[in-house]
Amino acid sequence: MTKKPERTQLRVGRLTKAHGLKGALKLELYTDDPDRRFVPGAVFSLQVPDSSPWHGKSLTLSELRWYNGAPVAFFEGITDRTAAETVVKAILWTDDAGHVEDNAWYDHQLVGLRVVRDGETVGTVTRVDHLPAQDLLIVTSEGREVMVPFVADIVPTVDIDAGTVTVTPPAGLFEDVSESEDSTDS
Numbered sequence: 001m002t003k004k005p006e007r008t009q010l011r012v013g014r015l016t017k018a019h020g021l022k023g024a025l026k027l028e029l030y031t032d033d034p035d036r037r038f039v040p041g042a043v044f045s046l047q048v049p050d051s052s053p054w055h056g057k058s059l060t061l062s063e064l065r066w067y068n069g070a071p072v073a074f075f076e077g078i079t080d081r082t083a084a085e086t087v088v089k090a091i092l093w094t095d096d097a098g099h100v101e102d103n104a105w106y107d108h109q110l111v112g113l114r115v116v117r118d119g120e121t122v123g124t125v126t127r128v129d130h131l132p133a134q135d136l137l138i139v140t141s142e143g144r145e146v147m148v149p150f151v152a153d154i155v156p157t158v159d160i161d162a163g164t165v166t167v168t169p170p171a172g173l174f175e176d177v178s179e180s181e182d183s184t185d186s
Contacts, residue, residue: 009045009093009094009095010031010093010094010095010106011030011047011091011092011093012029012030012031012037012038012044012092012093012094013027013028013029013030013031013037013038013044013071013073013091013092014027014028014030014089014090014091014092015027015028015073015087015088015089015090015092016028016088016089017088018081018084018085018088019067019072019084020081021080021081022074022079022080022081023074023075023078023079023080023081023083023084024065024072024073024074024084025072025073025074025075025078025084025087025088026070026071026072027064027070027071027072027073027092029071034064034071037094038061038064038071038073039061039064040061040062040063041060041061042060042061042094043058043059043060043061043094044058044059044060044061044092044093044094045058045092045093045094046058046059046087046090046091046092046093047090047091047092047093048087048089048090048091052086052090053086054086054087054090059075059076059077059078059087059090059092060075060076060077061073061074061075061076062074062075062076075087105158105160107127107128109160110125110128110137110158110165111125111126111127111128112124112125112163113125113158113160113163113164113165114163114164114165115137115139115141115148115164115165115167116164116165116166116167117166117167117168117169117174122139122141122167122174123139123140123141123142123146123174124139124140124141125137125138125139125165126138126139126140126145128150129147134149134150134151135149135150136148136149136150137150137155137165141174146173146174148167148169148173153168154167154168154169154170154173155167156168
């Protein structure tokens with residue numbers, strides 16, 4: 001007997017409050033790709049308390065609209081404000097269809113990978129920080145945290161299967177640069 005592969009669930013949003021009278025719900029997004037995740041017909045598992053009437057149920061998206069830059073969702077079967085208010089605060093989960101862009105990884109795939117420079121392990125990825133300009137790999141190296149810009153010039157290779165991230169950092173990122181190397185004689 002073969003074991004079925006486990007499906008990966010991704011947390012993609014949270015319903016924050018009812019919007020209007022026709023069952024719409026304001027949505028806090030936890031995905032950077034709402035145009036792909038929130039399409040009509042998308043099905044979301046709900047994370048709600050056991051006591052909720054929505055426990056163990058799912059929602060199917062009818063439409064996603066944007067009002068004043070904020071996403072508002074309409075779901076099948078939720079047709080008025082009263083019904084919408086019963087599902088407020090639910091966290092939306094969706095199956096990961098396995099579609100990932102080239103050179104794109106989920107944080108959970110990167111955390112724990114060994115960081116290798118010139119064939120030597122220099123640390124371990126402990127988290128990923130997402131900043132407006134770029135993402136940072138936070139690497140624990142010799143008891144301290146090193147912030148490594150997650151750009152191709154500094155992180156040319158990520159090998160999930162091998163459990164490694166190869167880095168080519170500038171001088172001083174993983175080691176202290178002595179003043180004699182950094183200054184010129186006067």
